[in-house]
Amino acid sequence: MxxxxxxxxxxxxxxxxxxxxxxxxxxxxxxxxxxxxxxxxxxxxxxxxxxxYDRAQVGIYFCGPVDATETCTQTAATEEQVQAVQDVLASGAIAPYVGDVVFEDREQAYANFMEQFGGTASAEFASPETMNEALRVQPASPADAELIREATSALPGVLEVRDQQALLxxxxxxxxxxxxxxxxxxxxxxxxxxxxxxxxxxxxxxxxxxxxxxxxxxxxxxxxxxxxxxxxxxxxxxxxxxxxxxxxxxxxxxxxxxxxxxxxxxxxxxxxxxxxxxxxxxxxxxxxxxxxxxxxxxxxxxxx
Amino acid sequence: MIRFDEVSKTYSRKARPALESISLEILKGEFVFLVGASGSGKSTLIRMVLREERPTSGEVHVLGQRLQALPSRRVPFFRRNLGVVFQDFRLLHNKTVYENVAFTLQVIGKSRGFISEAVPDVLKIVGLAGKASRLPHELSGGEQQRVAIARAVVNRPPILLADEPTGNLDPSTSAGIMALLARINEGGTTVVMATHEASIVDSMQKRVVELDAGRIMRDEASGSYRRQLAAYDDEDQDADEGAEVRA
Known part of the structure; x- marks a missing residue:
């Protein structure tokens, strides 16, 4: 009712x-x-x-022959310097935060660049010599990118460490x-x-x-x-x-x-x-x- | 049943209290008239019994409950013990006589079975057995007031409060209503009725409580509307109205 x-x-x-x-x-x-x-x-x-973020890498770019900064002396980074950076990434303190590390030489860098920008104005001035060698580092997790940057950016022969997350x-x-x-x-x-x-x-x-x-x-x-x-x-x-x-x-x-x-x-x-x-x-x-x-x-x- | 102890009520806006030190006791089965001019405090007194108003000071006891101590959420349940009738009937215009009376029982959660027995019974008592399916506007004033009375007593409350129930009715209709109230009172219900109709009070010869400006002027068993002292009457009332205009 x-x-x-x-x-x-x-x-x-x-x-x-x-x-x-x-x-x-x-x-x-x-x-x-x-x-x-x-x-x-x-x-x-x-x-x-x-x-x-899962795909974002940290790019460690090495000095080329024309780069002059605190860590570059207008000479290309030596193989020892590249190896030294790789050793840092593999060392006990940093290793847990690092996933895959891939070395990219000038030819590969040029190929990648041409793939992305081929046919544009900037591609006309590019040659393998103007490219930088680089290490493509996959952080263990997105939050670890900053750590990798701090650990490697001041090493000799390193031109720049670029975190792709920052671009996103x-x-x-x-x-x-x-x-x-x-x-x-x-x-x-x-x-x-x-x-x-x-x-x-x-x-x-x-x-x-x-x-x-x-x-x-x-x-x-x-x-x-x-x-x-x-x-x-x-x-x-x-x-x-x-x-x-x-x-x-x-x-x-x-x-x-x-x-x-x-x-x-x-x-x-x-x-x-x-x-x-x-x-x-x-x-x-x-x-x-x-x-x-x-x-x-x-x-x-x-x-x- | 109803007891007032030194009850005063002051509205903040008015300097003069609506009730002043009222002490009153009404016993079970009594029939009490509250008389007095408009604004003398009759309605305030009735509203206090209903706990629509709380006293500024003093205590009101109704049916063994101290009303100041009654929490607001218990008030609806307390009111189920009181029947109330007003001058303006207060019926629902879109509901029939039967529905108006049944509505009371529905909202307090009575069963369908109880309602279908109680409503015809009470309609018979008030003399409206044949008019259950009429709408209020199809009835005369007296009949509408009978519906209101039926609604007030259908739940068999121990107390029936009536605030000028005959105020809108002609004398012969009023007499019928009074006979009905008297019958309800004979059944054991305490009736408190506010009125200023002298002929009704005089003919009933019941207890009379006269209020004036919030005070009890007299309280007589089987009294009449006016005090038997002739000098009081008009003069005093005029003075009173004058006071109200100034206020």
Whole structure:
């Protein structure tokens, strides 16, 4: 009986304020979509970091005949100097942080360069002599790159130690900023959604003022009075959250996996599994926020 | 049943207290009229019994409970022991007579079986057995008040509070309502009724508590509306109204 009565109250409330309820649904939908986008962007960043950092090498470049720096004396690095660097990498203190080490001579470096930049203006001035010998070092883990750089950059015959991760950082920074922006928009929209929900509940309570007065008079418990309103807010928000979850899944499935992923085959794009993970989070946030907002909004009508 | 000990109530905005040192005891099964001019404190007193208001000082005991000590979340359960009737009936316009009465029982969680027995019973008691499916606007004022009374007593509360229940009704309809309240009182329910209709008070010959400016002026068993001293009447009331305008 009570459940039926509460259900009826909820239904009446939703129907009576249909336009406001629709706006709650839409605002919740948009705000949670932004939340979902922000979460997906973070997942994407982590995935790309994992992907690229695993492949990012530390390049130890040796002096050529024209280089003059603290460690180079305008003579090409000797074989002993190259060997000395390799010995450092193999020594007990550094070895645990070092994976594969590959030596690249001038011919290989030239071949790699031509492969990347062949046909461009800079390729015309390149010759094997202008290339530097190098050691391609794979760090044991991405965090170890800095250690390898510190251990080798001051050794004689070493021109420069370049960490490829440093090249990737600006990309991640841009993505990170984008995700922070999405979070910012999401927070603003969530605030709007919460305020709108509490206004809707107040309006709904106001239109049922007479019933509420009688309920209080005859001794309806607070929980009985507030439950329909909280459910009302939660139902509206739930609709919005489900729409948001659906749109996040649809975007990942149709746009990212269906359109972007085939074009960028070298980059791992977030998958439908990630989206399915995000969906319940969105629904959870929507329900929680709506429930709390409605409960706070209705409190005024429960004061005795 | 109901006991007031030195109860005062001051609203912050008003300098004059709404109630001042009220001490009053109402016993089980009594029928008590609260009389006095508008603003004399009758409604405040009733609201205090309902714990809609708390006294500024003094203590209110109802049904063995000290109301100041009653936590807010227990108040709804406390109110289930009180029936209340108002001048403006306070019915739900979109619900039928039956539904209005049943609503009370639904919201306090009574079973469907209990409701389907109790509601027709109480409608018979108030004389509306044949009008269960009418909507409030299809009824006369007196009938609407009978619905309100049915709603107030359907849960068989030990106390029935009535704040000017005949205020909107003509004299003959009022007499019917009073007969109903008297019958409910005979069944053992304590009835406290605020009114300023002299003829009703005089004809019932019940206990009368007269309030004036928040103080008890007299408390007589089987009294009448006005004190038997002729000099009091109009003059005093005029002075009182004058005071209110100034406030």
């Amino acid at each position: 009570r459940l039926q009565l509460i259900g009826q109250e909820v239904w009446n409330g939703l129907r009576r304020n249909l336009s406001v309820v629709v706006s709650v649904v839409l605002v919740t939908f948009i705000s949670l979509s932004f939340v979902g986008a922000a979460i997906l962007l973070q997942l994407q960043i982590n995935q790309m970091k994992g992907f690229w 950082d600006p990309i991640f920074q841009v993505l990170n900023t984008a995700s922070l922006a999405a979070i910012g928009v999401a927070v603003l929209m969530l605030v709007a959604a919460v305020l709108l929900i509490s206004t809707t509940i107040r309006l709904s309570a106001f239109s049922r003022k007479r019933e509420l007065g009688i309920m209080r008079l005859v001794g309806a418990s607070n929980r009985f009075i507030q439950t329909p309103f909280i459910i009302e807010g939660v139902v509206a928000a739930l609709l919005g959250a489900v729409l948001a979850a659906g749109s996040v899944i649809a975007i990942v499935h149709f746009f990212l996996q269906g359109y972007v992923a085939p074009m960028l085959q070298t980059i791992a794009i977030v998958t439908i599994d990630d989206a399915l993970l995000v969906a319940p989070v969105l629904v959870g946030i929507g329900v929680l926020f709506a429930g709390v907002a409605a409960a706070v909004a209705i409190r005024r009508y429960l004061r005795i």
